[in-house]
Amino acid sequence: MSATAARMTALSTRGVNKRFGSLVVAADVEIDLPAGVRYALIGPNGAGKTTLINLMTGMLRPDAGHILLGDDDITALPPQARVRRGLVRTYQINSLFPYLSALESVTLAVCERRGVARTWWRPLTAYRDEVDEAYGILGTLNLAAVCHRPTRELAYGQQRLLEIALALAARPKVLLLDEPAAGVPRDESNDLFAAIAGLSRDITVLFIEHDMELVFRFASRVIVMVGGGVLTEGTPAEIAADERVRAVYLGERQRVGAR
Amino acid sequence: MTTQTISGPHAVLQAQARWRTAEIAFWLATLLPFVLAPDYLVLASQVAIAALFVLSLDLILGFSGIISLGHAAYFGVGAYTAGLISVHGWGEPLSGLVIAGTASGILGYVTSFIIARFRHLALIMITLGLGLLLQEAANAASWLTGGFDGLQGIHTWPLFGRIDFDLYGYTAYSYALAVLFVVFVAARRIIHSPFGLALRGIRENGARMPAIGAPTHSHIRTIYTIAAVIAGLAGALLSQTTATVSLEALGFQRSADVLVMLILGGAGRLYGGLIGAVVYMVARDQFSGLNPQFWYFWIGLLLIGVVMFLPNGILGGLAFAAERLKSAARKRPPVSAP
Numbered sequence: 378m379s380a381t382a383a384r385m386t387a388l389s390t391r392g393v394n395k396r397f398g399s400l401v402v403a404a405d406v407e408i409d410l411p412a413g414v415r416y417a418l419i420g421p422n423g424a425g426k427t428t429l430i431n432l433m434t435g436m437l438r439p440d441a442g443h444i445l446l447g448d449d450d451i452t453a454l455p456p457q458a459r460v461r462r463g464l465v466r467t468y469q470i471n472s473l474f475p476y477l478s479a480l481e482s483v484t485l486a487v488c489e490r491r492g493v494a495r496t497w498w499r500p501l502t503a504y505r506d507e508v509d510e511a512y513g514i515l516g517t518l519n520l521a522a523v524c525h526r527p528t529r530e531l532a533y534g535q536q537r538l539l540e541i542a543l544a545l546a547a548r549p550k551v552l553l554l555d556e557p558a559a560g561v562p563r564d565e566s567n568d569l570f571a572a573i574a575g576l577s578r579d580i581t582v583l584f585i586e587h588d589m590e591l592v593f594r595f596a597s598r599v600i601v602m603v604g605g606g607v608l609t610e611g612t613p614a615e616i617a618a619d620e621r622v623r624a625v626y627l628g629e630r631q632r633v634g635a636r
Numbered sequence: 637m638t639t640q641t642i643s644g645p646h647a648v649l650q651a652q653a654r655w656r657t658a659e660i661a662f663w664l665a666t667l668l669p670f671v672l673a674p675d676y677l678v679l680a681s682q683v684a685i686a687a688l689f690v691l692s693l694d695l696i697l698g699f700s701g702i703i704s705l706g707h708a709a710y711f712g713v714g715a716y717t718a719g720l721i722s723v724h725g726w727g728e729p730l731s732g733l734v735i736a737g738t739a740s741g742i743l744g745y746v747t748s749f750i751i752a753r754f755r756h757l758a759l760i761m762i763t764l765g766l767g768l769l770l771q772e773a774a775n776a777a778s779w780l781t782g783g784f785d786g787l788q789g790i791h792t793w794p795l796f797g798r799i800d801f802d803l804y805g806y807t808a809y810s811y812a813l814a815v816l817f818v819v820f821v822a823a824r825r826i827i828h829s830p831f832g833l834a835l836r837g838i839r840e841n842g843a844r845m846p847a848i849g850a851p852t853h854s855h856i857r858t859i860y861t862i863a864a865v866i867a868g869l870a871g872a873l874l875s876q877t878t879a880t881v882s883l884e885a886l887g888f889q890r891s892a893d894v895l896v897m898l899i900l901g902g903a904g905r906l907y908g909g910l911i912g913a914v915v916y917m918v919a920r921d922q923f924s925g926l927n928p929q930f931w932y933f934w935i936g937l938l939l940i941g942v943v944m945f946l947p948n949g950i951l952g953g954l955a956f957a958a959e960r961l962k963s964a965a966r967k968r969p970p971v972s973a974p
Contacts, residue, residue, distance in 0.1 A: 434847070435846075436846075436847075455846065456846035456847060457845075457846040457847075457849050457850055457851055457852070460846065460847060460848065460849035461849045465847070465849075466847060468844075468847075472841060472843065472844045472847070473840075473841065473844070474836070474837055474840035474841050474844070475840055475841075476836070476840055477833075477836060477837065477840055480645055480648075480649070481649075481833060481836075482837075484833065485830075485833045485834060485837050485848065485850075486848040486849070488830040488833065488834070489834065489848050489849045489850045490848075490849055493830050494830045494831060494833070494834040494850065494855075495830075495831055495834075495854075495855070495858070496829060496830055496831055497825070497826040497829045497830075497831035497832065497858075497862075498825065498829065499829055499830075500653055500825065500828050500829055501649060501653070501828055501829055501830050501832070501833055502646065502649050502650050502653055502828075504830060505646065507830075508645050508646060508649065509645065511645070512644070512645035524645060525648045543847075543848055546848065547848055547849050
């Protein structure tokens with residue numbers, strides 16, 4: 378514990394609780410993400426992984442507890458204010474702008490970050506730096522060639538990449554990826570994770586992923602959630618050897634197999 | 637295959653914002669009534685005012701996805717404000733226009749705080765409620781508004797102090813068309829600005845906007861206020877050019893009519909609303925000439941037909957047809973065999 382506490386903490390939760398009626402979706406969640414680390418968040422369906430991202434990003438308000446970005450308590454901030462401070466997420470199910478082109482979408486995100494999206498008296502084309510930056514982000518994700526296509530016409534895998542591009546346009550300090558490769562075929566999901574692995578080390582990444590092979594390849598540490606609470610945390614090797622984790626996943630597998 | 641040169645990210649965006657030949661042709665065509673139908677200039681001025689009102693709704697509904705069934709509230713406030721200052725001794729049209737736009741803009745800004753918090757069905761009910769509320773308030777305040785009889789004694793002074801408003805509508809149409817054009821150019825500028833892009837983002841996926849750091853509510857408040865100002869300008873033009881204001885300026889019927897015009901023409905395309913206004917107003921004029929009691933039957937038929945066969949409105953249908961023709965031309969081999 379002291380080893381991790383000595384490093385700069387990018388994001389942490391303190392005693393975060395949340396219930397929907399009688400269903401506990403977050404139970405005393407205490408997480409510290411050291412800056413620059415690649416974290417995987419795993420756990421069976423319904424463990425509260427996406428809920429935790431919603432709580433961290435302000436899409437949900439916790440019943441109790443605090444969310445800290447660096448040293449700042451951001452529990453009371455609305456989602457867009459957290460984004461502007463560098464806490465950015467992507468969605469498990471594509472949540473994009475169907476009739477905007479990829480370039481327009483990312484340019485919009487860049488304009489919002491730079492605070493120019495309120496100006497209505499100057500044409501967008503005058504903001505060449507913003508457009509260039511958006512184009513550059515799309516380039517790093519191999520989307521430059523299709524950047525003028527409306528989003529709804531992009532291939533599914535390209536739309537997943539565009540999710541990440543939108544997040545990067547906000548210049549995240551902490552990036553929360555909710556199953557970035559959900560629904561993407563195995564060979565493509567490798568490319569997608571390679572892109573994530575290639576992100577600057579200044580960005581702290583937490584990703585939810587079900588594919589253990591990807592988790593062990595791309596995560597330096599793993600958090601396991603069950604029933605709204607954190608079961609354990611450790612290096613991929615420690616998690617792989619953990620009997621309790623195995624029990625949780627074995628139970629899950631048996632349930633799935635019995636169907 | 638045609639060779640497509642990829643010239644960086646800017647060329648395509650610039651091409652989107654450029655004035656097209658069809659646009660220039662459209663605005664030149666608005667001058668035709670002076671030559672071709674000088675007997676219909678009064679109608680033409682009504683069309684221009686309706687078009688301005690539709691443009692206002694297009695900015696919120698077509699571009700930002702904010703549905704409204706009570707947009708006549710802002711039109712009515714503009715109309716009554718312009719009428720009232722004229723009745724009380726100030727009939728100068730341009731300053732009247734500015735004052736009316738300011739009044740409706742203030743109402744728009746105040747109500748935008750409620751509007752920004754809701755979407756979809758709730759928004760339909762809220763805008764409808766606001767519209768009804770204002771109409772009843774105007775009815776109750778008959779000492780101010782003239783109530784059911786409307787405002788009496790509006791007199792609009794000559795434009796620029798020298799051009800009288802004539803019976804044939806020369807001045808009225810010129811005036812309304814000029815205001816429409818100026819506001820249109822401003823609206824077009826808004827649409828092609830970063831703010832316009834943010835509005836389209838809200839329309840496409842309002843829930844996603846906070847996750848890219850966008851202050852969605854603040855954006856909605858801004859555009860709603862701008863739209864209210866424009867609606868107020870349209871209302872002011874109506875009371876200045878017709879020298880009457882009645883409760884009908886605030887009525888639900890007007891809110892419904894403007895929505896129909898926008899959907900007929902095609903929402904979210906700037907010109908769609910203008911074309912919708914022309915089609916609707918001319919159709920109303922013609923149909924009510926045939927049978928004054930029955931004309932809404934034909935409007936109903938027109939609306940159903942357009943929505944069934946041209947889901948994106950008349951302009952959407954035209955754009956689709958043009959796209960098909962273009963892609964058919966592209967697919968054809970460069971040297972056709974026969």
